[in-house]
Amino acid sequence: MNLLTRGLKTMDLLTELRPEQMTLAAGAVWLPGFALPQAEALCAYLQQHFVPHPPQQMMTPMGYPMSVRTSSMGDRGWVGSAQGYGYSAVEPSSGRPWPPIPPLILTLAHDAALKAGYAGFVPDSCLINVYAPGNKMGLHQDKDEQDFSQPIVSVSLGIPATFLFGGARRSDKAVKVPLQHGDVVVWGGASRRFYHGIATIAANQHPQAGAQRINLTLRKAT
Numbered sequence: 001m002n003l004l005t006r007g008l009k010t011m012d013l014l015t016e017l018r019p020e021q022m023t024l025a026a027g028a029v030w031l032p033g034f035a036l037p038q039a040e041a042l043c044a045y046l047q048q049h050f051v052p053h054p055p056q057q058m059m060t061p062m063g064y065p066m067s068v069r070t071s072s073m074g075d076r077g078w079v080g081s082a083q084g085y086g087y088s089a090v091e092p093s094s095g096r097p098w099p100p101i102p103p104l105i106l107t108l109a110h111d112a113a114l115k116a117g118y119a120g121f122v123p124d125s126c127l128i129n130v131y132a133p134g135n136k137m138g139l140h141q142d143k144d145e146q147d148f149s150q151p152i153v154s155v156s157l158g159i160p161a162t163f164l165f166g167g168a169r170r171s172d173k174a175v176k177v178p179l180q181h182g183d184v185v186v187w188g189g190a191s192r193r194f195y196h197g198i199a200t201i202a203a204n205q206h207p208q209a210g211a212q213r214i215n216l217t218l219r220k221a222t
């Protein structure tokens with residue numbers, strides 16, 4: 001049956017079609033299923049990582065806890081506190097350095113960036129966002145990094161989410177991208193500082209991740 005004749009909305013169409021690659025804006029590419037070959041190993045690795053580095057709720061500068069819980073790997077971890085947002089070489093709760101980003105994740109980030117047109121991406125920060133149903137992330141820009149010539153690689157694991165990808169201004173209309181386990185989004189160049197966010201996560205279950213969405217955001221912070 002022709003999808004169009006079934007009266008599906010754009011997002012339903014995107015969910016059904018799962019193109020190999022889709023441009024969201026200049027410099028921004030959605031790669032459905034790009035990380036599927038590594039997804040099982042990634043989930044297992046993260047479960048081990050969370051034992052000594054449990055995800056924690058960061059604070060907004062306004063003093064409210066973020067709904068998402070986060071942990072990090074790499075030379076720098078992204079942190080939020082009453083002092084503002086930024087990068088830290090140590091885990092705030094323990095004062096210890098973050099563990100290194102494993103080769104599995106470095107290679108995945110490098111290869112996804114290359115597929116999106118960014119050669120030579122070597123991230124020094126891997127933020128791990130853990131979402132439970134009901135959690136969300138409001139529209140924001142990633143602007144705490146020193147070098148905006150480097151792209152961002154974002155990997156989705158676990159239950160689905162709707163990624164909102166807007167434009168240079170907060171009021172710009174956002175496309176809704178139905179992200180699934182194993183999807184990757186890369187943005188850089190003209191869209192490096194575009195507004196983006198995650199809509200409220202619906203209740204769901206994933207065979208490996210349970211009722212969670214885990215996002216890896218790889219960046220070059222320094």
Ligand SMILES: O=C(O)CCC(=O)C(=O)O
Nearest residue numbers: 127129142154198215217
């Ligand atoms: O969870 C996501 O897919 C996006 C995360 C994000 O935008 C961020 O951590 O800055």
Ligand SMILES: [Fe+2]
Nearest residue numbers: 140141142196
């Ligand atoms: Fe972001």
